[in-house]
Amino acid sequence: MACLHDHSCEDHDCSSDWSLYKHIDLSKVSALNEATPGSVKSVFKAWEQRLNSSGDHLESNEGDPELLVFIPFTSDVKIKSISVVGGADGTSPSKMRAFINRDGIDFSDAQGMQAVQEWDLVENMQGVLEYQTRYSKFQSVANITLHFPGNFGGDTTKIHYIGFKGEATQLKRDVVATIVYELMPNPSDHKARSEGGGGLSHVE
Secondary structure: OEEEOOOOOOOOOHHHHOHHHHHEOHHHOEEEOEOOOOHHHHHOOOHHHOOOOOOOOEEEOOOOOOEEEEEEEEEEEEEEEEEEEEOOOOOOEOEEEEEEOOOOOOHHHHHHOOOOEEEEOOOOOOOOEEEEOOHHHOOOEEEEEEEEOOEOOOOOOEEEEEEEEEEEOOOOHHHHHHHHHHHOOOHHHHHHHHHOOOOOOOOO
């Protein structure tokens, strides 16, 4: 379901609502069927830059409008809604399908798998529409894959902006991994302490 903003962006800091782009692991973002390799990275930017079409954009190969975009995050996130600003003249994507925490999906996988959620899109040229998620299903999102199977009749599909509204957890996954590692008992510590006498061993 597409929703209009329920407030004036002049009176509300929309950029803070759509700040999850700061938590995207941009170096690992990728797309299948992009005409220019690496161009997908250009669509993730600050909310206030969403209508800036002077730079790069994501575009599919000529005659093949399908796109598949993989977006990993630096920390687990909760996604409330998604915004997509597409191109003009029928090149905006007409449908979006989302897969959560699935690495390495290709087109055959996406076409054969049931998405966590699907949306019928409209041409959102001014970036004022957002697509609500089934929020309970978009918790603890480490990565999301967005499948755009078609458009509104253009030879290619163009995307200028993809934004996520939600919140990120405080700890990044690499920090969590370090904490877990430090809590794991080290057998050498046990041996050294038991040899030292007393019969008790613990990890400080």
